[in-house]
Amino acid sequence: MRLADFDPDLAALAPALADVRHDLHQHPELGFEEVRTQARVRTWLEERGYTPRDSAGTGLVADLHPSLADDTPVALRADMDALPIHERTPLPYRSVNDGRAHKCGHDGHTTILMGVADLLARRREQLPFNVRLLFQPAEEGVRGGGARVMVAQDALQGVREVYGLHSWPGYPKGEVRVRPGAMMAQVYTLRLTLTGKGGHGSQPQLTRDPVVAGAHLVTALQTVVSRGLGYEGGAVVTVGRFIADGSHNVIPDKVYLEGTLRTFDPAVTERVLERIRTIVAGAEAMFSVQADLQLEPGYPVLMNDAGCAEAVRRAAAQVVGEAQVSGAGLPMAGGEDFAYFAQAVPGAYFFLGAKRPGEDTPVCHHPDFDFDDELIPVGIRMFLALVLDRGKR
Ligand SMILES: [Zn+2]
Ligand SMILES: [Zn+2]
Structure with a gap:
């Protein structure tokens, strides 16, 4: 299979995914309280032939091929939690949960992984290896560390490599940023x-x-x-x-x-x-x-494995083009609990640039921030490219 083989299905799915993202945005939940989000994701996965299991309370783990789970070449992670921020945007899908808002874009990350789940399920027979999907609760701040709980509950059992992403308005839209070694603090x-x-x-x-x-x-x-x-x-x-x-x-x-x-x-x-x-x-x-x-x-250093970071570069060269991939501005001084996944097995974490040209795009955690829906297909294609790259070995 080639990455382009997914594109017609992805194009057809894109409007539905934007709706999913807006629904998640409208119903934000704090760490370890992602009950509605978990239910939404669970239904989505079950409708596509997965048998998701709970992890870390409000998280989910799903295997494309449960019978091959003992040797899983690649796991993909999305964080699901929102922040204790009041949403003041005029968005039609603004938060209905007072004092809760998706101001880090985890609604977008969750949607991306739901999209990946859909597209992989349609090609299940053509993909003769397992892919594990990790829907993680509680990445943010004081309540965070959902990744650590998932690792402790064997979410990475049998997994060889793990990948995660984050949209980042500090970097220009259309770019992917990644580096080997220290990625976050x-x-x-x-x-x-x-x-x-x-x-x-x-x-x-x-x-x-x-x-x-x-x-x-x-x-x-x-x-x-x-x-x-x-x-x-x-x-x-x-x-x-x-x-x-x-x-x-x-x-x-x-x-x-x-x-x-x-x-x-x-x-x-x-x-x-x-x-x-x-x-x-x-x-x-x-x-x-x-x-x-x-x-x-708090969270340990997020260390990207050199081989996994290289795989991200290869994927990004296909998705956004070689010239749009760099390690500029890295490592970043933020904390990120993907570090626990990357401590357990080799892995890599990367940023999708989200700063729109000629605009002062609100940064993550800013009250005006909103995830950019145009990044949904970019994130999906990045994850799919990694699945094809790492699964074929
Ligand atoms: Zn955040
Ligand atoms: Zn975040």
């Missing part, structure tokens, strides 16, 4: 409580001021990258929250700081963590405050 959350001794703002000599200690630390933590690492850097340290609940004449007892760390290499991660601990310990001594420092690991 190791995430850590920093939480720091500094306890001193509060008092009257007019008599600081009787206090141990945690506000000054915290302010010093916000600045000092910026030297972790600028002075703790070489010129190539390779890390992000951001403090995004600073709570000091005193007043104009009250020095509080405590302040609270929260931030995020992003790294792409275990050695750099260790160096960054060590520098932060040292700097915080130094501030304790310098300002006579007590520090409770928590460095909480």
